[in-house]
Amino acid sequence: MMTNLFSVFDPSTNIMNLSLNWLSTFIGLMMIPMMFWLMPSRYSVIWNSILITLHKEFKTLIGSTGFNGSTFIFISLFSVILFNNFLGLFPYIFTSSSHLVMTLTLALPLWFSFMIYGWINNTQHMFAHLVPQGTPAVLMPFMVCIETISNIIRPGTLAVRLAANMIAGHLLLTLLGNTGPSLTSSILMMLIIAQIALLVLESAVAMIQSYVFAVLATLYSSEVN
Template sequence: MMTNLFSVFDPSTTIFNLSLNWLSTFLGLMFIPCSFWFMPSRYHIIWNNIMLTLHKEFKTLLGPNGHSGSSFIFISLFSLILYNNFLGLFPYIFTSTSHLTFTLALAMPLWLSFMIYGWINHTQHMFAHLVPQGTPAVLMPFMVCIETISNIIRPGTLAVRLAANMIAGHLLLTLLGNTGPSLTYAIVSLLLIAQIALLVLESAVAIIQSYVFAVLSTLYSSEVN
């Protein structure tokens, strides 16, 4: 019996007091068939089309001033989050993307690198971003404060958005699953249908949240050029 509803997200697999739960982050590589790497299989063709579509999308968001090849950083980020989101839907696999330690570790270095690069190389441009065009002179000090705060909380909002969305769906699945033993057969059949529908919804959320994380990171990087 769970002592706490959130205890389902606690790291529990250990060997010699070393947590092995975070190894699930690298499990994605094990699920890729060997043929993926050696010949243009169906997996390869499908994934290649997805990567090309994302590359065009991120290239458009980065604009003409974006460095060539920088879109592949965000494609890799999208792939990593997508794998981990999907792996979390399998039973007994640790959901690393539902923990702020993982999501912040992705968001914070990206945001810091954008800020450092922007303030060193495009200082005037970064100052201009603090005051939106057409702001009255009276409101300028307030706008600078608001824009500064919104800029500082960006990595936090990125991390919390991803973690919260992953936690919400998993908690709902867990809550519904725990009611199963006390229900009649007729209601259990309805519960199974609801669980399958929620699983499909969570699969969509896994894709959407990885895409949102990558797109917002791309937009933040485009602002510093």
């Protein structure tokens, strides 16, 4: 019996007190080098077409003022999160993207670098962003406060959104799975069907959340130019 429902997310595999759960983050990287020394397969063709589509979309979001090649940062970010989200759906593999340690490590440096670049190189543009166009003079001090707070909490919202979505689905699957041994065979079949449906939904969430994270990071970068 679990003493705490959230204990399923605790790192538990270790050797000599060294946690091995975080190694799941690097399992996806083992799949990447195959594309560089094998003949092009359907897998690599599909993956390349996805990356090209993402490159075009991110290029549009960044606009003409963005740096050449900056889209590859966000494509790499999308790939890392997607690998981690999918690997977490397999049994006994640690889901690193469900922890704020991982998601904040991705969101905070990106946002901080955007802010440093924007305030150093485009100071006037960054000040103009604090007051939306058409704001009455009476509301300007309040709008500056609101825009400043919304800007500061951006990395937190990015990190919490990804972690919360990963935790929610996994918790639901765990709760339903724990009721299995006490059910009759007819209800157990319904439970298995529900688990499969939830797994398909979680697969969609894994893709959507990695895409949302990358797109929002791209939009934040386009605002500092």
